[in-house]
Amino acid sequence: MSIKEYRTASEVRGGLILVRETPGVAFGDRVRISDGRGGTRDGQVIRASNEEVMILVFEGTDDLDLEAVWVRFLDEPVEIALSPEILGREFNGLGEPRDGRPPILSNIRRAVGGSAINPAARSYPREFIQTGISTIDGLNSLVRGQKLPIFSGSGLPHNRLAAQIVRQAKLKDEDSSFSIVFAAMGVSYADAKFFRDEFASSGVLRNVVMFVNLADDPPVERLTLPRTALTVAEYLAYDLDRHVLVVMTDMTYYAEALREVATAKGDVPARKGYPGYLYSDLAEIYERCGRIHERHGSITMMPVVSMPSDDITHPIPDLTGYITEGQIVLSRELHNQGIYPPVHISPSLSRLMKDGIGKDDTREDHPKVAAQLYALYARALETRNLASIIGADELSERDRRYLKFADDFDRRFVGQGEAEDRSIEATLNLAWELMSAFPRDSLTRLSETELAKYYQGND
Amino acid sequence: MMSERNNLGFIREINGPIVTIDLPGIRSGEQVKIGELGLVGEVISLNGREATVQTYESTDGVRPGEPAEGLGWPLSVELGPGLLGGIFDGIQRPLEKIALQSGDYIRRGLSLPGLDREREWEFEPNPELAPGHQIGPGTVLGTVQETETVLHKILVPPGLEGELTELAPNGDYAIEATIGHLRDKQGHSHRLKLYHRWPVRKPRPYLKRDDGISPLITGQRVIDSFFPQLKGGKGAVPGPFGAGKTVVQQQIARWSNAEIVIYVGCGERGNELVDVLETFPQLEDPYTGRKLMEKTLLVANTSNMPVVAREASIYVGLTMAEYYRDMGYDVVMLADSTSRWAEALREVSGRLGQMPVEEGYPAYLSSRLAAVYERAGRVETYDAGPGSVTLIGAVSPPGGDFSEPVTSHTKDIIETFWALSKELADARHYPSIDWVTSFSAHVHAAAEWWHKEVDRRWEARRTQALALLARDAELSRIVNLVGPEALSDAQRWQLEGASLIKEGVLQQSALDEVDTFCSPQKQFALLDLALSIYDKGMTLIELGVPVSHLQDLPQLAKVRRCKSIYNSDQVASITDLGREIEDAFESIRLQYAKQHSDD
């Protein structure tokens, strides 16, 4: 169909333009806006009737002069060109090169919006990924096709952790590495550089596609960025049969951009000014990950979500946790004690762990070891709390054992080097070493058989 | 029913899922096809020539001026053999067939009927019926063996009444085939088929409510033994993310003694439905020994599927649940999560510019919620004896805050409230149902059943356990103030007793092959075991035996592990363990008495 062009912008309002008398414009259509001074901006139709069309302008509407504005309806949704050449490249949220190299030329173009995977076409993710990090592998295992976010806070080492996972992640007993899709939304120049350097120095750059929108780039572009990135991930996974690991940072800035637009549109806010559809909107992104029947490739996702004021009940981490298949939560307290990675295991969870671990996947004792460690640590934290009130000297001998366990666990099991790539066996053996500080009879989550095989204590 | 009309109009405005059309004569609630793609929608309000439509599919690419067509009937589902074992979307399109037609992703504008037109079913006419008989809504015309476990009764659709003029003989029929004729009072003849349609927003009629009492056994101790649910009851499982709502619901779907299970994934994860789809065909129903999938059907509107269909999915599920109830079955419907359903209401009401009252929700949230839960119940069906629909909804409060609108309104409506606690979940105490804030209005009613079928001490034991847990909370507060040294030996033993209840009875891992299901007999045996030990120990302590002496007994570890060692057929072994411990205690008593007399 023909491209329609109009000069009838009638109103500009916080990121939105209204255009009158534009019959037949499609809902969701892509729009190019000329500002009359030689510049162009991109937008999308978010409300359409023959009398009036509402356009969301990705770059924002600052300095737009109503009189001078030209609006062109491109009659196509936001699309990206796809070819194997895309690996090693860097783009903005609309899929335009940021690395000074020419655009991708290809006759494969896909709309970035995506559509819902038919649940009947999915297959359940079950293949254990070894990240080399004990708190993840041992207690919150990641599997291929899982979406497992890192909940963090400002100043916590989520980027270093994400980079370490990218470096170390592999299937057990398999060397096939992941293709990486990296999506940065609203991050600082330094953070983007950190990742770029990381990828370069670990030699994976040829296997990475980067999408970058920096803190001073237009916030509205953040809304398409993860979708563009995921369209590329789907291409790599399902057209090129690759296993893709998508790292997205920072979903909080994404959600803030969404709030900005929602406010401009006048949408009814639900909590803290975020629109009621934030949940569905996030789900459209997160649910694009998974495994599909008879497809060789897969999409595994690790979004970084920084919790405003370290508050896990804030709508962004909260809604994320309601959608993703668990979460890895970083703790400021552990970080301040110099423990890296500062993973707080209690609120952390992997919902897909159950089918990826055990006899045929990791080791037969793994499920019960995880349950037992959690039980011991929960009790140990209570004891630590008690000790802080009444003093460690007042504790019974039993309790003192728990207190010591809490410290050993934080230091030795949680804490590890940034270059330390622990095998799952090493993680489980370390777990047994720590658990063996307790009398055998108190380890009731473990079976007699497992105790007979692995217990190292002296009673 | 509305008459068949073919109304054509056009689209005026598109605002996300809300589309305004110009189509005079369309009715409220009518189904419409929108645009060139033929997206499915439903009229939600009328204003002169214009109608506001909520569409069940994304409206991207739809233009003003495109056609809109009224279909002449309200959102309805097809009810007949072939539902069980299937997975349907929020408006009953069969997702497995959609996958064959449109691949891994769901294409828009597909119109596929819920039931297979080709498949033939062996129909066995009801031997008690003959031409000339007066029949009416719900009369059982005959049966079809839908799955090995479920005999599907073919019912006269509600609203039809008159004389049976013809009934087909035994034979194989597709669902569109005529299996009989009925002549109504006006003398009109109606064709009877193996299926009929029913509008989902209208509860299906029944003869009367039934007050019969029987507990829904779920095989989960903290539910059955502490906060029991009755068949036909309404329950809610609220909890923050990761607390265990979905696992509770899936456990009920797996192990409850319902005859039909309807699992509605409403705005939740795709993989959770896949989990059911992949495991249920393998899992054995503990009551029939057959595969669980034979009595299960799924409705899926996952979080990434269109929001408006999320609102519909609950009604679609409920209507199918009522249909099986009308055959005289005990149906349990699990809705995960009703919060997402409420959010879909909020989304539509917000787009319509309706006044929000709390957190953006419209004023009618509570009445709609109540009307949904009201469709649960135990009834006397017209012709198939008693049947029931138990409705259990997960609630996902933002930030885990139970005072938010959906949780608080739900709490006023339901009869059982299984409140999940983040603290318990973080400590991996599963199911994380909090014994302090949870409640069941059915304890006394359930007690009748337990006392008759399992043990006369059930209610007393339950009360004792809860009292001990309350005492435990009090003592823990004291310990946190002044340290454990301040406690007497008897108080320490109370802490130990509570811990036996928590670890030996309340905690139950869904992942433990043995413990995932626990029969009522085993449930009581475990509860009784923990409490008898506690009672015996207390008498020893009163005699002056130091508490450390008892705490170090290796048998206590065995009590904590017992649930995973013995399955539901090995209740006798649990009783034996009880006796073994009793002997151990007795020897301590003797030893202690001897020491004392030696002193």
Ligand SMILES: Nc1ncnc2c1ncn2[C@@H]1O[C@H](COP(=O)(O)OP(=O)(O)O)[C@@H](O)[C@H]1O
């Ligand atoms: N009864 C249980 N036994 C074992 N694990 C459980 C149980 N309940 C919950 N879990 C664990 O908690 C995780 C989250 O439970 P889920 O039901 O998905 O939470 P929610 O639906 O409330 O977000 C599960 O993936 C599982 O690991």
Ligand SMILES: [Mg+2]
């Ligand atoms: Mg859930």
